[in-house]
Amino acid sequence: MATLYNTEEADVICAGASARSLAFSCLRAGLRPVTCDLFYDSDLAARCPGTRIATDTWPEGILDALEQLPPLPVIYSGGLENHPDLISRIENRHEILGNGSAVLARALDPSALNGCLARAGLTVAEIRQTGEEAPGKSGWLSKPIRSGGGIGIEAASKATTSEGRYLQRFVDGVPASALFIASENEPSKRSLLLGATEQLIGESWLGAAGFTYCGNIGPLELEDEALRQVVLAGEAVGGEFSLRGLFGLDFILSPGGPVFIELNPRYTGSVEVIEKCCGFETISQHVSACRNGELPSIALPPSRACAKAILFAETPVALSASHALVEENAATVADIPAIGETIEPGSPLLTVLTEGSDLANCEANLVRLAREARALFE
Numbered sequence: 001m002a003t004l005y006n007t008e009e010a011d012v013i014c015a016g017a018s019a020r021s022l023a024f025s026c027l028r029a030g031l032r033p034v035t036c037d038l039f040y041d042s043d044l045a046a047r048c049p050g051t052r053i054a055t056d057t058w059p060e061g062i063l064d065a066l067e068q069l070p071p072l073p074v075i076y077s078g079g080l081e082n083h084p085d086l087i088s089r090i091e092n093r094h095e096i097l098g099n100g101s102a103v104l105a106r107a108l109d110p111s112a113l114n115g116c117l118a119r120a121g122l123t124v125a126e127i128r129q130t131g132e133e134a135p136g137k138s139g140w141l142s143k144p145i146r147s148g149g150g151i152g153i154e155a156a157s158k159a160t161t162s163e164g165r166y167l168q169r170f171v172d173g174v175p176a177s178a179l180f181i182a183s184e185n186e187p188s189k190r191s192l193l194l195g196a197t198e199q200l201i202g203e204s205w206l207g208a209a210g211f212t213y214c215g216n217i218g219p220l221e222l223e224d225e226a227l228r229q230v231v232l233a234g235e236a237v238g239g240e241f242s243l244r245g246l247f248g249l250d251f252i253l254s255p256g257g258p259v260f261i262e263l264n265p266r267y268t269g270s271v272e273v274i275e276k277c278c279g280f281e282t283i284s285q286h287v288s289a290c291r292n293g294e295l296p297s298i299a300l301p302p303s304r305a306c307a308k309a310i311l312f313a314e315t316p317v318a319l320s321a322s323h324a325l326v327e328e329n330a331a332t333v334a335d336i337p338a339i340g341e342t343i344e345p346g347s348p349l350l351t352v353l354t355e356g357s358d359l360a361n362c363e364a365n366l367v368r369l370a371r372e373a374r375a376l377f378e
Contacts, residue, residue, distance in 0.1 A: 009032055016076050020035075020041055036062055044335075051069075066093070077267045078267075145165060148264075150212045175250070176250070176258075177199050179246065185293025199270075215308045219274070220253075245290045249264070273306050276355070305356045352373055354369055
């Protein structure tokens with residue numbers, strides 16, 4: 001499929017498990033990305049040159065793909081932050097526009113995150129590290145120390161953690177995510193809150209289960225005290241871990257206020273929702289923060305409600321030419337698999353995008369669009 005430009009004309013590399021939303025953010029900022037990811041879906045291939053990484057070579061296959069590309073700057077999305085050693089090897093040839101390997105090694109430590117936020121007077125979900133016992137089997141989650149998208153999170157069946165995992169107390173409330181941009185050169189204000197969204201987690205109407213990440217709805221409006229705590233959390237972790245550029249902080253909005261649970265030190269799935277809510281390009285600000293240490297003076301207020309949701313296959317889906325009609329709905333669908341591909345149950349099928357008058361209206365639109373999109377594959 002022909003793209004809008006060729007690899008030789010690209011000026012940035014977008015790499016990650018899925019690079020479509022990041023690449024589209026780069027395009028909106030006037031950049032010309034070339035991508036390396038596990039999908040290289042048809043809508044991405046129609047706009048950007050790229051390489052699809054074989055699943056059985058992930059994540060090391062990223063290195064082979066990068067060797068075939070010019071030594072352009074790299075921005076990474078979800079998945080690669082879990083491999084600081086690999087990021088270190090990428091740094092030998094490429095400028096990393098984001099957090100480097102040394103930062104990631106510290107930022108991915110759940111104990112370090114909890115300690116940082118607790119010292120700031122904020123509420124965190126209690127955790128137990130490898131070998132520590134939890135005070136009871138119920139009410140706890142077993143989580144991989146390094147993972148993404150809710151993969152591998154399950155109710156704790158044992159009272160003791162295992163290697164590479166930790167226990168975190170389950171917190172009831174609304175799953176949410178805050179998006180920040182950080183600078184190393186702003187000692188008085190290390191990060192700026194760009195917006196918050198409600199997260200969709202394990203939604204059955206999307207074919208998901210458990211704690212699988214399914215999307216975002218925004219903007220999530222916070223009361224004054226909750227907003228103060230979220231802003232403080234971003235400033236605390238930005239300073240503690242010397243973060244730069246875009247990063248996300250997940251929390252549960254409980255009746256008692258925000259309870260912070262996880263740090264994502266990179267471009268997150270909520271970025272394209274925040275961009276549409278507020279009508280601005282984050283990537284130009286991300287690059288400026290990483291290269292020049294500059295932050296925007298203020299975050300633009302949201303002007304609309306927007307949402308995205310990932311639709312998962314419930315049965316095997318073989319993509320045929322008849323499904324190309326999905327591409328006619330480019331404004332409402334994304335991450336469209338290539339014709340001839342088979343999507344296995346539990347794997348992402350596509351993403352639906354919408355706007356609405358408020359969060360409830362957005363969710364209703366998502367439910368309708370998900371139903372209509374699934375019908376195209378039946």
